[in-house]
Amino acid sequence: MKDLLRLRxxxxxxxxKVLNEQIKMEADASAMYLAMSAWCDRNGFDFSAGYFKKQSDEEREHMLRLFKYVSDMGGRAVSPDVTGVQIEFESFRSVFEQALQQEIAVTQSFNRIADRCQKSKDYVTxxxxxxxxxxxxxxxxxxxRALELFDVIGEEGTGQYEIDKRIPKITYEDTYEG
Amino acid sequence: MNQPQVNPGGTVQKTQTMQEIFTTESGAVYQCDKRNRIFVDFAGSVTAYKIDAFLRLKKAVDSIDLSSMANNTDRCSDYELITLCGCDRMYVLSLPEVYNFKELLSGARFVLELNSMLHECLYAQVA
Structure with missing residues (x-):
């Protein structure tokens, strides 16, 4: 008898299923970053608005990478529905706190997927x-680093202006010295 | 012709390329290796599904909440409509029929998975 499951x-x-859940998580993250960008824009944080817009694009790119992989492997990639995106945020600082929380949640999610792959011996994925x-x-x-700027610079006086200006300059050096 | 035949009465005539993979008192599921299809014989008719559609059908049936069907006194909850996008077949099933359908599809799904595992063990080129 043929193995029809693997013919597919x-x-x-x-x-x-977990990859499709991750596709949705990345889509949610992309929408959230775009909402953060809009909030920053209308509150005068011009540089942060640009930073979050870029982050939103990156999350969408991650989503598409996952989407392509599922499709390439013959699976059923599901274009996710994104609803109930948060529009308002409490403060400039809270936006960055939420961004960090989101990134940590994404890392944990990828760790769980990697764990499942090992358990099911799916070394390709x-x-x-x-x-x-x-x-x-x-x-x-x-x-x-972005969130730490709030403690390093402080929000008093022109602090928020300085923080906003510094946000797009944060870069990650992938060397042991950086 | 070495293809699965469905008799006018709705029963499946087994052929060399068609194997019964799971049967209950209420129905049966067959696999046709020639056409790569799953044949579901249930509620008085036989329907051919691609494997992807079969998995979607199982998901749709599994998502039916039997206890809420049983507890709800509305007449509309006595029956459940099961439709699949891209498939002509629609099931209108009562609670006991949904229960039996779930059992049938779960059993068939288990055998498909078991067959997959056996293939992996038996035909693996590298130990």
């Missing part, structure tokens, strides 16, 4: 995930 895809149903796991180091670093 080498992805197991479980892995296909496990290898594919390496790019994302590495990327999360940078994503978390940038989000954490």
């Amino acid at each position: 895809t080498s992805l197991t149903e479980e892995i296909e 496990f290898t594919f995930l390496q790019w994302f796991l590495k990327e999360q180091i940078e994503e978390e670093y940038v989000a954490r």
Whole structure:
């Protein structure tokens, strides 16, 4: 008897499901960053608005990478519905706190997927995930450094203006010296 | 012709390329290796599904909440409509039929997975 399940895809149903959940998570993150960009824009934080717009594009790119992988492997990639995106934020600082929380949640999610891949011996997907796991180091670093500016510079006086100006200059050096 | 035949009465005539993969008192599921299709014999008719559609059908049936069907006194909750995008077949099933359908599809899904595992063990080139 033919193995019809594997004639379709080498992805197991479980892995296909978690990858589709991650596609949705990235789409949600992209929408959230875009909302943050809009909030910053209308509150006069011009540089931060640009920074969050860029982050939004990056999250969408991550989503598309995952989407392509599921499709390429013969799986069923699901274009996710994104609803109920937050519009208002309490403060300039809270926007960055939420951004860091989101990045940490994404890292944890990728860790869980990698764990599932190992348990189900899906080393192809496990290898594919390496790019994302590495990327999360940078994503978390940038989000954490941005939030730290609020303590380093302080929000008093022209503090918020200085923080906003510094945000797009944060870069991650992928060397042991950086 | 070595293809699965469905008799006018709705029963499946088994052929060499068609194998029964799971049967209950209420129905049966067959696999046709020639056409790469799953045949579901249930509620008085036989329907051919691609494997992807079969998995979607199982998901749709699994998502039906039997206890809420049983507890709800509305007449509309006595029956459940099961439709699949891209498939002509629509099931209108009562609660016991949904229960039996779930059992049938779960059993078939298990056998498909078991067959997959056996393939991996038996035909693996590298130990």
